[in-house]
Amino acid sequence: MPALICSALAGRGRSHLLSCIRGSCQQLRVPLSSGVWPCASKHLNIHQGCRGPLTPQITASVRCSDLSTQKYDMIYKFPHIKLFRAVSRLKLLQTGITVIILPPVYVLYLMGDASLFLVNYTTAMALFAGVMLYTASHFFRRVVGMMYLDSSHNTLKVSHLTFWGRRHDIYMPVSDVMTIADTGDSSHETVLKLKRYSTPQTLFFSTRFGQVVDKQRFEKVFGSLN
Structure with a gap:
């Protein structure tokens, strides 16, 4: 063509x-x-x-x-991302169970076999589980699990969790990624921001709790760590 x-x-x-x-x-x-x-x-x-x-x-x-x-080489990994994934899926399971329990409780209440206290209690638990699920998911989805750089040092591959606790990869040009200095962070801070020029979306990573596997390539993207 x-x-x-x-x-x-x-x-x-x-x-x-x-x-x-x-x-x-x-x-x-x-x-x-x-x-x-x-x-x-x-x-x-x-x-x-x-x-x-x-x-x-x-x-x-x-x-x-x-x-x-493409072939990518790992430059950063967050070992605790597996724990975050397990907690995220556990919250999904908990929320699903509480939602499934609600209809039978309402039916029992209408039949006179359940008290109003039980209805209010299960409803409150379901609402609380939903709020906690949203809060935890919003946090876990913004944590970077792993980062990779291609051989030409042009494309950065970033892995993070989805709402369902699954892995999702984002590919972004290195020229679009802000350095640590550009984001206003200090390289010695516990939590650092991964920001791009093209979008307001912000992810987070930590060089203290995470591990910089390849410092030389990492600094090609985010600048000096010193």
């Missing part, structure tokens, strides 16, 4: 050429306003610019290879 060439001119006279070839791969939306996506495809060649947003804001729709087919 014919090749689809997309180009965008942005930022102080620097030209960022983005090209891709149609194939049997999935479609990916690339926000050029936050830097050009260093796609892991031999069909997509990108001249990288400096960190930070580019202007004018342009959004291009391109096709590229699945980033998951």
